[in-house]
Amino acid sequence: MPGFAQANDLQAWQQLQSHHSELGKNIVLKEYFEEDPQRFERFSRTFHNEADKSETLFDFSKNFITDETLKLLVQLAKEAKLEELRDDMFAGKKINFTENRAVYHVALRNVTNQPMEVDGKSVVEGVNEVLEHMKEFSEQVRSGKWKGYTGKKMNTIVNIGIGGSDLGPVMVSEALKPYGDRNLKLHFVSNIDGTHMAEALRDSDPETTLFLVASKTFTTAETTTNANTAKNWFLGHAKEASHIAKHFVALSTNEEEVTKFGIDKKNMFGFSDWVGGRYSVWSAIGLSVCLFIGFDNFHEFLAGAHSMDKHFKETPLEENIPVLGGLLSVWYSDFFGAQTHLVSP
Numbered sequence: 001m002p003g004f005a006q007a008n009d010l011q012a013w014q015q016l017q018s019h020h021s022e023l024g025k026n027i028v029l030k031e032y033f034e035e036d037p038q039r040f041e042r043f044s045r046t047f048h049n050e051a052d053k054s055e056t057l058f059d060f061s062k063n064f065i066t067d068e069t070l071k072l073l074v075q076l077a078k079e080a081k082l083e084e085l086r087d088d089m090f091a092g093k094k095i096n097f098t099e100n101r102a103v104y105h106v107a108l109r110n111v112t113n114q115p116m117e118v119d120g121k122s123v124v125e126g127v128n129e130v131l132e133h134m135k136e137f138s139e140q141v142r143s144g145k146w147k148g149y150t151g152k153k154m155n156t157i158v159n160i161g162i163g164g165s166d167l168g169p170v171m172v173s174e175a176l177k178p179y180g181d182r183n184l185k186l187h188f189v190s191n192i193d194g195t196h197m198a199e200a201l202r203d204s205d206p207e208t209t210l211f212l213v214a215s216k217t218f219t220t221a222e223t224t225t226n227a228n229t230a231k232n233w234f235l236g237h238a239k240e241a242s243h244i245a246k247h248f249v250a251l252s253t254n255e256e257e258v259t260k261f262g263i264d265k266k267n268m269f270g271f272s273d274w275v276g277g278r279y280s281v282w283s284a285i286g287l288s289v290c291l292f293i294g295f296d297n298f299h300e301f302l303a304g305a306h307s308m309d310k311h312f313k314e315t316p317l318e319e320n321i322p323v324l325g326g327l328l329s330v331w332y333s334d335f336f337g338a339q340t341h342l343v344s345p
């Protein structure tokens, strides 16, 4: 496995620095377009989504770049061994060297069931089992077959989680709102400040509320505190601890802590430590999204990402949309000192 070089030790980095100084600070995009009528064609790529046959245009012609910039950025990626690291990632190798783990969220959206393994063991079956569980559960909740402790259908979902166990699902459920079930209220509680939970509970009925305790480790202070608040609130109404089973599920890798909290392991949706927090919306952590938009749409969401994974894996760097997007971030943050980078639809 290739190691990680310091980016600024690479030859292309020095060249990019000189190139940046030569370009100067007064780049006028209007002039670039006037000088080169083909600029849009040269600095745009189209992603062909094999999942739904749609096309997405990636237009990066309005960036502060020239042919030389693109050439040097791609050279930088090559010198940094991006291709080797990408291939190692897809091969399930432990490129997360600080934790000695694979970085394998791509296996969560492997909808064509390509062989994928970590430590010589296939992960395909385990991923599909959890997806099957998510399908069955989300269909029961959405249809009303899953009933609360007084026999009512669920109409409120409260996801309790923070960081990757919150932000991914928040962003995706917001973005995919048009596909959402408008009869289902969705709350995401992350903040340790009690107001966040208090506001969600104010809007919830214990008889019809389902809590998703989302935590990869199940030891995160904010999440366990908020989950205990929710449990106490619920038990204040339902009284019987046995009713928890109908109203609390866990999305986690830590069965021991989940059980200690009082959630039955059959109501646990698991995933593996090779899922990084920031990518976990593709795992069981995405259950809130799945409940909101339905399993079929959730599966399409996975299929679209799988198609993008294929593009990332097989496309030369010059044509590779996620690589180009990443390199532009390097260009702006490291050479222009930009602190924000807008990507707009």
Ligand SMILES: O=P(O)(O)OC[C@H]1O[C@@H](O)[C@H](O)[C@@H](O)[C@@H]1O
Pocket (backbone or CB within 6 Å): 162, 163, 164, 165, 214, 215, 216, 217, 218, 219, 220, 223, 276, 277, 278
């Ligand atoms: O899902 P957990 O284990 O509760 O962790 C929540 C977040 O905790 C943060 O400390 C991590 O930096 C994030 O990556 C993570 O998503």
